[in-house]
Amino acid sequence: MLKAQAAMEYLMTYGWAILIVVVVVAALYWMGPLNPATWMRPTATGFGEIGVPEPGAWRLKTDGSFVLLLTNNVGARINITGAVVKLDATDCTGELISGASYKALDIREGFNVTATCAPAPSEGAPYRISVELTYDNLQTGLKGFKDSGTLTGRTAA
Numbered sequence: 001m002l003k004a005q006a007a008m009e010y011l012m013t014y015g016w017a018i019l020i021v022v023v024v025v026a027a028l029y030w031m032g033p034l035n036p037a038t039w040m041r042p043t044a045t046g047f048g049e050i051g052v053p054e055p056g057a058w059r060l061k062t063d064g065s066f067v068l069l070l071t072n073n074v075g076a077r078i079n080i081t082g083a084v085v086k087l088d089a090t091d092c093t094g095e096l097i098s099g100a101s102y103k104a105l106d107i108r109e110g111f112n113v114t115a116t117c118a119p120a121p122s123e124g125a126p127y128r129i130s131v132e133l134t135y136d137n138l139q140t141g142l143k144g145f146k147d148s149g150t151l152t153g154r155t156a157a
Helices: 002-033
Strands: 045-048 058-060 064-069 078-085 091-096 109-115 126-137 143-153
Touching: 002 091, 058 126, 058 143, 064 126, 078 091
Parallel strands: none
Antiparallel strands: 045 143, 058 064, 064 109, 078 126, 091 109, 126 143
């Protein structure tokens, strides 16, 4: 009988200790320090021809409006013919190119890509946006080039 009591005391002691550890870890995750989204910084990958935008050159707001500032780093004058923006694999709408004269861009000229993405994440929520641009090289006359990239960050108010 003493062995059973010793075993039960052993299990109860460690059971309470494990329960306390689980509660503390859950509280830390809920408060933020253990939540990976808390440490996520804005990143941009891809855009091999156009050029990778600097952090802070794009923003997704809680109303779904998205804006991205890019620069023509192709090394030739180009004409942007299309843009596709996707928020977490869901197509955004109303993609526009602005800041360029008739979408024709000189070397190192900046331009904006804007779109509306719905449903937009809540404020502070992480997101992943993919952008694909189609352009023509005006110097060589070749058409249909594509450049794409991925942007991550947190939704702003």
